[in-house]
Amino acid sequence: NSLNGAFLPRPCFGQLSLRTTASTWRCTLSIRSSSSPSAIVINGKAEAKNIRDDIKIEVSRMKESIGVVPAEDSSEEEVLKSVSGFNDDPSVHGILVQLPLPSHMDEQSILNAVSIEKDVDGFHPLNIGGLAMRGREPLFLPCTPKGCIELLHRYKIDIIGKRAVVLGRSNIVGMPAALLLQREDATVTIIHSRTINPEEITRQADIIIAAVGQPNMVRGSWIKPGAVVIDVGIKRVEDPSAAHGYRWVGDVCYEEASKVASAITPVPGGVGPMTIAMLLSNTFTSAKRFHNFQ
Numbered sequence: 312n313s314l315n316g317a318f319l320p321r322p323c324f325g326q327l328s329l330r331t332t333a334s335t336w337r338c339t340l341s342i343r344s345s346s347s348p349s350a351i352v353i354n355g356k357a358e359a360k361n362i363r364d365d366i367k368i369e370v371s372r373m374k375e376s377i378g379v380v381p382a383e384d385s386s387e388e389e390v391l392k393s394v395s396g397f398n399d400d401p402s403v404h405g406i407l408v409q410l411p412l413p414s415h416m417d418e419q420s421i422l423n424a425v426s427i428e429k430d431v432d433g434f435h436p437l438n439i440g441g442l443a444m445r446g447r448e449p450l451f452l453p454c455t456p457k458g459c460i461e462l463l464h465r466y467k468i469d470i471i472g473k474r475a476v477v478l479g480r481s482n483i484v485g486m487p488a489a490l491l492l493q494r495e496d497a498t499v500t501i502i503h504s505r506t507i508n509p510e511e512i513t514r515q516a517d518i519i520i521a522a523v524g525q526p527n528m529v530r531g532s533w534i535k536p537g538a539v540v541i542d543v544g545i546k547r548v549e550d551p552s553a554a555h556g557y558r559w560v561g562d563v564c565y566e567e568a569s570k571v572a573s574a575i576t577p578v579p580g581g582v583g584p585m586t587i588a589m590l591l592s593n594t595f596t597s598a599k600r601f602h603n604f605q
């Protein structure tokens with residue numbers, strides 16, 4: 312481990328990595344276990360395609376019925392004016408502010424300018440507030456956490472009464488994921504960077520959602536046999552043996568976890584495609600709401 316550069320993920324069981332920090336040469340030795348993983352692979356890519364296909368059919372039906380045309384992207388200039396224009400334009404049903412913005416712009420004032428009815432990202436404080444409060448319904452759920460829950464539903468994984476652990480508490484993933492699981496009647500614990508003994512807490516979970524941005528942090532030994540693992544994390548790490556010199560790594564050590572978990576999302580091909588599908592879904596929901604379309 313002392314040879315590993317800080318940019319490297321923790322090596323997983325069955326995959327030994329040896330590297331130096333010197334930029335002139337690197338060596339990676341991989342030993343993969345021959346025993347095959349037992350967990351069901353939760354295929355976000357396939358489910359996302361199903362969702363996109365369904366929305367495509369529904370959008371065609373809606374277009375035929377009321378002739379709505381989706382809006383074009385906004386320009387980078389006069390963003391506030393554009394946001395205001397999109398807010399007022401009944402043919403625009405969703406507004407997404409692609410971050411980061413150029414440094415001369417105030418991110419918060421632009422985000423706050425988005426009408427809550429068109430906040431398809433679900434990040435508006437009123438949407439998050441609605442998510443957190445009992446008896447309130449947010450207009451939109453944040454896309455990545457919504458995608459995680461959608462995968463659990465589509466794979467018929469019980470949530471009610473289950474112990475869930477969410478690793479990470481960011482505004483865009485961890486915190487809303489924990490709120491959503493709670494809404495689904497799971498008993499939820501959140502792990503963050505100051506949590507003492509995250510391994511022990513994670514091991515109690517029936518459902519794990521990992522969103523820390525720390526490659527391979529969740530090891531096989533952290534997972535209760537039969538638990539369901541949703542890996543949101545995705546980081547690009549150098550790998551000279553890979554075709555492009557890098558590979559994508561999640562927060563969960565897939566090789567180890569897939570032997571212990573009952574179901575697990577791969578990285579890539581798990582949560583990422585679902586995020587995009589949920590953005591489409593939120594935008595379509597908004598369009599239907601605007602046109603009172605059933």
Ligand code: NDP
Nearest residue numbers: 455479480481484503504522523524543544545582583586
């Ligand atoms: P942030 O950096 O905003 O938040 C990371 C969270 O993880 C923080 O709450 C932080 O704790 C916690 N954390 C960091 N290190 C540790 C640690 N060692 N132990 C315990 N907790 C830790 O990240 P995001 O939420 O934006 O993203 C998380 C990951 O998900 C990233 O890999 C990102 O690329 C990926 N992602 C994937 C998406 C997808 O569609 N697949 C969409 C969005 C994100 P604290 O609050 O104490 O600082």
